[in-house]
Structure formats: C-alpha cells, structure tokens
Amino acid sequence: MKTRFAPSPTGLLHIGGIRTALFSWLYAQHNNGKFVLRIEDTDRERSTDEAVQVILDGMAWLGLDHDEGPFYQSQRFDRYKEVNEQLLEAGHAYRCTCSKERVEQIRNEAMSRGEKPRYDGHCRSLNLDDINSVIRFKTPTDGQVIVDDQVQGKVIFENSELDDLIIARSDGTPTYNLTVVVDDIDMEITDVIRGDDHLNNTPRQINILKALGAEIPNYAHIPMILGPDGKKLSKRDGAASVLQYRDDGYLPEALLNYLVRLGWSKGDQEIFSIDEMISEFDIKDVNKSASSINPDKLLWLNQHYLKNADNASLVKPLSELLKAMDLTIDTGPDLEDLIDVQKHRTETLKDMAEQSVLFYHDFDEYAENAAKKHLRPVVLEPLNVLYDALKSIQDWNNEHIKSTIEEIAEKFEMKMGKLAQPLRVAVTGTGISPSIDDTLRLLGQEKSLTRLRKAIEFIENRSSS
C-alpha cells in the first residue's frame, strides 16, 4: 500500500497539515507501505518557495521522511494536458466558452431559488473546439457516488447535486480535482488520507477516476483541528509555520505525541513513542469530530520528553537557541551539565535557554523585591564568612558547595533557607534558580565569588546611605 501527503505551498505548513501528514505517515509505516510527498503547486501565483521550504524542513525536523518524492505538480503539466485530451476524446469532457459573468449569474439565480449553485451544462453538447476555452468534466447526471470512508463511514452523494467542474483553465493549466486524480493514479496511491474539508470533493474525483477507468483508492477524511477557542486555527495558535515550534523550543517527539492524541487514542494511554504510535495506530480508530488544540497539554508533553531526554541529544538544539539569543556558549558551563540540571525544571528548550542567561551574562541589577527581602544587613556577616569558606574550596562540586553552606548556616544558627536564599539573590540577581549547589557549581567558583563580593558591597552601600 502507499499513502501520500500532498500539501499546497500557498501558505506555510502548520500543525493541522502536520497532523494529516503524521496520520498518513503512521498508516504507511504500520502497514509496511510507502509514503509519498507531493507538492501541489499548480497555482503558480500563490505558491511560494518559502512555503515549499517550510514543508521540506518541517517534515525533516519531525522525522516524517518520505519514500518517494517530493514530486512537484508544476513539473507535470504535460501529463495533465495529455489526460485532458484523453477525456475530451473519450467524450468525458468538453470545452466550454461560457463567460464568468454568465456562470456567476446562473449561480445567483439558483441561489435565489433556494437551490445549490451549479453550472447548467450550457456547452455540454455543443462540441466546441476553442483552444482558449476551459475544459469541463461531464459529471453523470443521475445515480450516486458512494464514498466508503475509513473514518467517516459510508457517505452518499447524488450526482444530481454535482455539476460539470472545470478541469482545465482557459490558459490550459489544470485544476486541483484533475491533478489529484492523475497523480494518485500515476503514483499508485492506494490510500488517500486528507482533511475532511476534501470530503465534498471526493465524489467528483471518483467520477473522474471512473471515467479514466482507474481503481478507486481507499479514502480517510480526518477531521480538522480547531484553535483553543474552538474556532478555526489562527496564526497565533498554531496556524503559523510548524518551524515556529522548533524555534520555540519544542521537541519533535512531543509535538508528534500531542498531535497523534488529537482525534485518536488507545485506552488511557497518553505517552506514545514513535514506535508505539506506529504499532498501535490505525486510521479506522480516528474520531469523526473536530478537536481543539490545547497549548498547555503540549507544554506538559514537551516537559515530559525534555525530562526524559538524553542530555547529549539536547546539546545541538539548545546551542541553536542560545546562539539565537547572542550568547557565547564558551563563556558558560558545560552544556551537558547545564542540560542535566535545567531539563527537570523547564517546559521548553527556549525556557531553558532563557533561564540560563545568568550563567553567561552578569546581571545589571537585582530584582527589587528579592533584594529588599534577602540582601539585608543581617546577612552581611554570614555572607562574608561564607565568601571565605567558598573561596577555600579546592574541588568545586555539589557536595563541597552544599556542605560549606550548611556549615556556615549552622555556625550562625540559621536555617538553610535563610542563607541559601540571600546567596541565590547574590549570584543570580533573582529569587529563582536551580538548587543552590547546582547554581554555584554551574556558575563556577570565580563568577560565584565575584558576584557574592558585589552583593556584600551592595548591602554595605545600601545600609550606609
């Protein structure tokens, strides 16, 4: 068997498209079939190179690799022309010279009569041969088309509801319903998986398929996904490029896991590795109703995958994000050490990068509330003593750092927190950071001492003024 993903590069590929691609890819993997990537760029005015690049890069980032393609429809115009001629010759299609205005008028009239707007077949039996006219497909006037959909079930369409659709524009270029059919035949696609916005196109395509004497593939029309508000996906909640998720620090496996659970499930299971998805996924189990995306759940999944990720595997994507923030990686801690600490406390790699800035740059000033609360004269002496103790540590590791802080706290009869928190503010500028020993260790002895010294001076200046 063979499935395909056939996006149109007229807008940037977003997570709705990715979910369609994922389902199609999983279905192919599950059945040991092939997966084809086809770029439907027949609308040359609206297609952009950028959109094509996003499709290619996005699929690669997520690991949704194709076995064949990418095929570009814009390179197959000769083939479509050939099929159109064939249909014309066989009497399955005809040339039509009706003006757009006339067609428009017919539609309006039909609408005002409460009917479905359709072309009236004016040129159907005129046998015109005007080369500059459009070509229409002769849709059967009676009977019905039954779409036996793997997700939607049996859906019946009356041919009388359909009209003679245009399969070639007056400039000779082919239109969507023709190119899809020709390509699916030529590429030997056995299973068509796409968004349910195409369900209404399916009977037209089946009629063309039949006229061409081709086999009808299996269809699966999966429901669309909606924004968190239950409305159509908008740019800000996922309709922008998939690559935005990469740049925002999401992990491919988290996004895929999130998407696979949208409209599909296996009992109560929430976490699926790629291998589990492949072995468990069946297109027949996909729900028929649309679902809204939930950014919080995606975040939770991302955190889950981050926590369980291999440190080394995060080095590269994290460095990209650090570089994008103009941070010089050499000036900070070893990345694997940093990741080992931060991955347990951040939701995305971007959070991780942002929360790690303190290891690269000195901060300009203390967070006001934190300084007011923790950098007070009472801690001056303990911090001074702590400074000397930290300075004398030979081997700068968690154990030594922690025991040193505990010793000093004990000496001054302070609770650990009473000393750790001022120290934290001293070296990070804020009240939030990894555990104090991890923080100091990652920061390094030299930077830790310099910042502590500065904090001590800060308290002295503040109390004297």
Added chain:
RNA sequence: GCUCCCUUCGUCUAGUGGCCCAGGACGUUGCCCUCUCACGGCGAAAACACGAGUUCGAGUCUCGUAGGGAGCACCA
C-alpha cells in the same frame, strides 16, 4: 440557501445496551515534600447538547430540534 459531516468534564479523550449515580490526561484547586522556582506524592471540584421513541434497561440504537464545521471557484 443547498449538500455533507460533527456534538461525553474548560480542553484531549475512555466508553460499541446492564461492569457508568460515567474512567484517564492537561488545566484549575487543597494538602504533603522543599534552600527559591520547579519536579514528585496524595486528595478535590468538573461532562453524557436538548426532546421524543425502541428496550426490562440508553452515554451507547432510531428520529427530531438546537448548536458547530466543511463544501458549493478558471483556490487547493
């Protein structure tokens, strides 16, 4: 307007006539843990759109109503 599709906690979902006064997850929330923020642990609140029918029995089957979505292009 016409055709097609959909409807279980806020959200994703389990549920295929009795196991369901509806289970899990995210989120929300209470407590515990704790050097901060997180993590984690233990609890809580929260749903079968509505109305008829079929049946001993309906979230589960049928019909209707309401609400939502898609399509009806010389776009894909």
